[in-house]
Amino acid sequence: MTIVQSAVYEPLTEQKATALAVRLGLFRDGAPLLCREIGDGNLNLVFHIVDQATKQGVIIKQALPYAKVVGESWPLTLKRAVIESNALRTFASYVPQYVPKVYYSDESLAITVMEDLSRLQIARKGLIEGKTYPLLSRHIGEFIAKTAFYTSDFGMNQQEKKKLAQNFVNPELCKITEDLVFTDPFFDHDTNNFEDELRPDVEALWQDDRLHLETAKLKRKFLTEADVLLHGDLHTGSIFASDDETKVIDPEFAFYGPIGFDLGQFFANLLLNALSRSEAERQPLFVHIDSTWRVFTSIFAELWQTESVETYAATPGLLDEVLRQAFIDTVGFAGCEVIRRTIGLAHVADLDGIEQKVERLAAKRHALRLGRRLIVERAELAGTDGFRRLFVETER
Numbered sequence: 001m002t003i004v005q006s007a008v009y010e011p012l013t014e015q016k017a018t019a020l021a022v023r024l025g026l027f028r029d030g031a032p033l034l035c036r037e038i039g040d041g042n043l044n045l046v047f048h049i050v051d052q053a054t055k056q057g058v059i060i061k062q063a064l065p066y067a068k069v070v071g072e073s074w075p076l077t078l079k080r081a082v083i084e085s086n087a088l089r090t091f092a093s094y095v096p097q098y099v100p101k102v103y104y105s106d107e108s109l110a111i112t113v114m115e116d117l118s119r120l121q122i123a124r125k126g127l128i129e130g131k132t133y134p135l136l137s138r139h140i141g142e143f144i145a146k147t148a149f150y151t152s153d154f155g156m157n158q159q160e161k162k163k164l165a166q167n168f169v170n171p172e173l174c175k176i177t178e179d180l181v182f183t184d185p186f187f188d189h190d191t192n193n194f195e196d197e198l199r200p201d202v203e204a205l206w207q208d209d210r211l212h213l214e215t216a217k218l219k220r221k222f223l224t225e226a227d228v229l230l231h232g233d234l235h236t237g238s239i240f241a242s243d244d245e246t247k248v249i250d251p252e253f254a255f256y257g258p259i260g261f262d263l264g265q266f267f268a269n270l271l272l273n274a275l276s277r278s279e280a281e282r283q284p285l286f287v288h289i290d291s292t293w294r295v296f297t298s299i300f301a302e303l304w305q306t307e308s309v310e311t312y313a314a315t316p317g318l319l320d321e322v323l324r325q326a327f328i329d330t331v332g333f334a335g336c337e338v339i340r341r342t343i344g345l346a347h348v349a350d351l352d353g354i355e356q357k358v359e360r361l362a363a364k365r366h367a368l369r370l371g372r373r374l375i376v377e378r379a380e381l382a383g384t385d386g387f388r389r390l391f392v393e394t395e396r
């Protein structure tokens, strides 16, 4: 991986980001540049620099030494910028069509300079507006199938895999997920954030021994299973989309983990969007879940059968067992994500943006019932139709 170390770290301003872009030769001399900081995520600065004459742009993303959403009281490693640029480059070696091009990265400045994707829209925003993105599931299914297979012990040299995994040891960012996704929402923790009216529903979760046991099993998988290189935070805010293009951004949480984790986060965020829609408008979200799983399994199975490097790959029953377990884990991880986005630290606009309080609270209670059942009943779903069934059964 080519990562440059040039200067001493300092947070960029719009002016400094522009000067850096000029110094890097990203624009022709004298180009009329306009720079805006457009970061709307929880953690980083994102500078959008555009040549006003040609309308050509670039993105400079910079990590801050703390979590932006909380402030300097929550220090956070700058190394996440290297993880992000390494992950984008690794993914690009398998599925270049689904990630932005990385032009340059600098470890000291904690920056990644990448392709400007402003022609597309963040999928969460579009889904909230009612868009359906017909190719989203086909593309995300292929993205996950190929990145998972080719970074696994079945798709690459097993010694090389261990070396690759060293680049993605990501303890600080994994700890955020361990706390915010798998732990805090299930206990009375001060990072939690929910409306007072939800307290009885939330306290019921905190006292639910069965839920604790099943969530603990899922957390253990997240902690211990170094199966495939994951994006690690594959929600719909980490996906740019249009009717014919899809790009995955923001893999700073990348690490070697259980194969169902990215699928679970993606499905959960589709469900969170479905929770914000009227019944008549929900179907496309469930179709996306069906189609993502179908595309994922068919491409993964094809690669397994034709390109596997592991002697046991051809053993009858092994692939079926891997996919069976991946599905169960996917369902459980989706349940954890649905619950944490409802009552944990980091919410989603799909639910928080429901204007009428009565409807918002109803959708959030629905989310908690759905999330719980996805976790505790994950082994009984028997296919993606089970998401629809549980969604309907938990409506009230």
Ligand SMILES: Nc1ncnc2c1ncn2[C@@H]1O[C@H](COP(=O)(O)OP(=O)(O)O)[C@@H](O)[C@H]1O
Pocket: 038, 039, 040, 041, 042, 043, 044, 045, 046, 059, 061, 100, 114, 115, 116, 117, 118, 122, 237, 238, 249, 250, 252
């Ligand atoms: N390559 C890109 N092209 C255009 N806009 C981008 C690009 N990367 C990020 N952005 C914008 O910046 C926002 C935050 O980026 P993101 O990588 O999600 O940051 P964070 O790590 O803080 O969550 C995105 O929602 C998007 O609006």
Ligand SMILES: CSC[C@H]1O[C@H](OP(=O)(O)O)[C@H](O)[C@@H]1O
Pocket: 040, 041, 042, 043, 067, 069, 176, 177, 180, 233, 237, 238, 250, 345, 346
């Ligand atoms: C304190 S980080 C909270 C939350 O933010 C991350 O998402 P993003 O970087 O896309 O804003 C991640 O989901 C973390 O769990």
